[in-house]
Amino acid sequence: MADLMGLTAPELKELAERLGEPAYRGTQVAKWLYKQGVTDLDAMTDLPKAFREKLKAEGYRGGSLQVAKVQVASDGTRKFLFDSSGCGMIESVLMPSEYGLSVCVSTQIxxxxxCxxxxxxxxxxxxxxxxxxxVEQVVLMQQECGDxxxxxxxxxxxxxxxxYDATLKAVQLLNNEVGIGMRHIxxxxxxVVPGIDRLSEENLQLTLAFSLHAPNDKLRDYLVPLNRRYNLAALKKALRNYHDRTKRRITVEYVMLGGVNDSPDLARETVEWLRGLHVHVNLIPYNATDADFKPSRPQTIAAFRDILDAAGFPVTVRVERGADIAAACGQLRRQAEPPEAGSPPQEASTRA
Ligand code: SF4
Known part of the structure; x- marks a missing residue:
């Protein structure tokens, strides 16, 4: 089967014409998919039945995701588990706030x-x-919550x-077809240094967030094993280049792990590493379950924040969302799918 979801409006128009229909039929399909969140071809009622049948005969379907489970937290955060037509489970989170409705999407299973x-x-x-x-994660969550x-x-x-390619196309579809402003993505x-370099060439107005989590290679090699391939010196160069090209401020994420990366010395080391970068720092309280790591104490996070703040870096502490529903990505799927033989028996907690 081939999914219509994921094709741009011009690609859908081309497809309509190839199947002997006027191009505007493609625009109608795009509206159903990206504006209405409708993926059932039979529910696209302004399309001629013959066109819908032709699409099916050619092996097309609207999309591939079905909502398998929704958990609602006491703060209104909703966690979705999507079944991708038997090809794995995908997690997404929807978070209402005074700034609007934010969603967090997955790009891989x-x-x-x-980490x-x-x-x-x-x-x-x-x-x-x-x-x-x-993109389907976004339009289905939008349809489910009616906003x-x-x-x-x-x-x-x-x-x-x-x-990279699927991420970039999804960004463009969200911007052009769903109507989400680039600065809101x-x-x-x-x-991933080559990915950062490539993204800088696109010169998009989206926000790049970089997960730092440790200011020296020894600790970061342990927390984020990819650091052994792209170390902090290479990363700093790539981030500086990204800002030079796009003029966009970068968000630096730092998950606060109790007794691991949250000391005042490491805060001062972080200040030194950040010097010369145009960034906003986001400290993320660790969303603990029952694993090897534990969250930093609130006063430890505050002290870490104050050191960055005193050095002149804009810094915020992320408000925890959905803690009562295991809203950190990876948790719900692991609850739904028991670990494979040989993998650790407990979840190690959050996605930063
Ligand atoms: S935090 Fe988790 S999902 Fe993100 S890069 Fe690390 S292992 Fe992957």
Whole structure:
């Protein structure tokens, strides 16, 4: 089967014409998919039945995701588990706030980066998602909650820059077809230098978020094993180049792990590493389950924040969302799918 979700409006118009229909039929399909969140061809009622049948006969379907499970937290955060037509489970999170409706989407099933504290990393890598599967998470959540999504962060399961082409196409579809402003889209990376370089060439107005988590290679090699390939010196160069090209301020994410990376000395080391970069720092309280890591104490986070603040860096502490529903990516899927033989028996907690 081939999914219509993931094709741009021009591609859908071309397809309509190839099947002997006027081009505007493609525009109608695009509206159903991206504006209405309708993926059932039979529900696209303004399309002639013969066209819908032709699409089916050619092996097309609207999309591939079905909502398998929704958990609602006491703060209104909703966690979705999507079944990708038997090809794996995908997690996404929807978070209402006074700034609008934000969603966090996945770009892969599992992840090869294997960050030490991340439930998704523990599951290993299964496969890349297509652009259609990434966008479908957004339109289905939008349809489920009956409200417009205002912000999309690529911070769910997977390393977006390890699935570069699908991520980039999804960004463009969200911007052009779904109507989400480029400045309201964030792509978060654990530090794939060639991907950062490539993204800087696109010169998009999206926000690049970089997961630092440790200011020296020794600790970062342990927390984010990808650091052994792209170390902090290479990353700093890539981030500086990214800012020079795009003029966009970079968000630096730092998950606060109690007794691991949250000392005042490491805060001062972080200040030194950040010097010369145009960044906003986001400290993320660790969303603990029952693993090897524990969250930093609030006063430790405050002290870390104050050191960065005193050095002149804009810094915020992320408000925890959905803690009562295991809203960190990787957790819900691991609950739904028991770990494979040989993998650790407990979840290691959050995606930063
Ligand atoms: S934190 Fe992100 S990059 Fe690291 S293992 Fe988890 S999903 Fe992958």
């Amino acid at each position: 599992g992840c090869a980066v294997k 030490a504290f991340c439930a998704t990393g523990l599951s290993g890598f299964q496969r890349n998602l297509s652009a259609g599967e990434i 417009r999504v205002t912000n999309v962060v690529f911070m769910g399961m997977g390393e977006p820059l390890h699935n 964030s792509v978060s990376t654990s530090g």
